[in-house]
Amino acid sequence: MGLIIKDKIAQLKKGYPTVSDKYNVQGGVYVGDGDALHFGDLLAYSGTTGHYVKLAAGDGVADLAGICLATNVKLANKYPGDSNAKVETLKGEAFNLLVRGFIAVAISSAALVTAKAMPETTDEEKAAKKAAIKAANEAIVTLVTTSEGAPVYLDANGSFSTDTAGTVVPGVYFMGVAEIIDGEALAEINYKM
Numbered sequence: 210m211g212l213i214i215k216d217k218i219a220q221l222k223k224g225y226p227t228v229s230d231k232y233n234v235q236g237g238v239y240v241g242d243g244d245a246l247h248f249g250d251l252l253a254y255s256g257t258t259g260h261y262v263k264l265a266a267g268d269g270v271a272d273l274a275g276i277c278l279a280t281n282v283k284l285a286n287k288y289p290g291d292s293n294a295k296v297e298t299l300k301g302e303a304f305n306l307l308v309r310g311f312i313a314v315a316i317s318s319a320a321l322v323t324a325k326a327m328p329e330t331t332d333e334e335k336a337a338k339k340a341a342i343k344a345a346n347e348a349i350v351t352l353v354t355t356s357e358g359a360p361v362y363l364d365a366n367g368s369f370s371t372d373t374a375g376t377v378v379p380g381v382y383f384m385g386v387a388e389i390i391d392g393e394a395l396a397e398i399n400y401k402m
Contacts, residue, residue, distance in 0.1 A: 221313045221388045224248025224279035227397045232310020234278055237261045238303050245297035248279035249314050251368065252306060261306065264367045270376050273363065275306040275402060276314060309401050311384060315393040316353070316361075316369045321345035342392065349394035350387040357385030361398055369398070 225248065226232045239246045240255050241262040251264040253272040261274055283296050283304075298304045324341035328334050352371050353359075360382060362375030369378070386397035 221386065221395055221397070222248070222279065222390060223313055223315050223393065223395055224250070224277055225313055226278065226307070227311045227313055227384075227386070232278070232312070233308050234305040234310075235275075235308055236303055237275075237306040239298050239300060241300060245299050246277050246304060247295050247297060248277055249312070250277045251314075252277060266365060266367045268367050270363055270378050273378065273402065275308050276312055276400060278305040278307040278312070280305055307400060311397060311399055313386075313395045313397055314369055314400075316349055316371055316387075316396045317364060317366065317394075318345060318349055318371045319364075319374065320348060321394070322364075322366060343389075346389045346392070346394040349396070350389060353383050353387040353394075353396045354385055356383050359383045369396075 221227065236259070237252070238260050239262075240257070240260040243263065246252075246263065252261040252274045253264040253268050254274045255262050264273060277298065279296075283298070321342065324338060324345045327338040327341060329338045349371055356371075360377045362370040362372055363378050364370035364372060364375040369381075380401040382399045384397040384399050388395050
């Protein structure tokens, strides 16, 4: 499996374990009031044991409970399913929470956050924004592929980041695999909470 991962499989998708026999999970129930939960989302503790919400902007490392793990048994909520639709976990549904293992997650950077905030009212602005997002994602991929064993940071937006300005997440490291899939820079990380 390690040899396949080293060659950057195109199937690297957010929330999927990248070394299938080396991860630990626990069950949880999603109780968030906002958007549905997607594979690879970072989760925070709620006030009730076993119940989790999405990690919000401003939450710290101490609030990070784990990552929503993709499974092969959860189906799209709409029938017939759209092949491009994201599988969602709705409020009150159970999910698997990754607490240790190798997983693909979306990562960000200050440049990517800035690019996504650019206006896009005119065609020129839309093109500039698209180019800036692409450049920021490619910079993340370049950094991650050359930074095996580098620490992972938690940024002010409540997502994993490559920027040293964020708070380092203890025991979590980049493993040197990165792809741009569906407009997101994904990296393989070794997650040990």
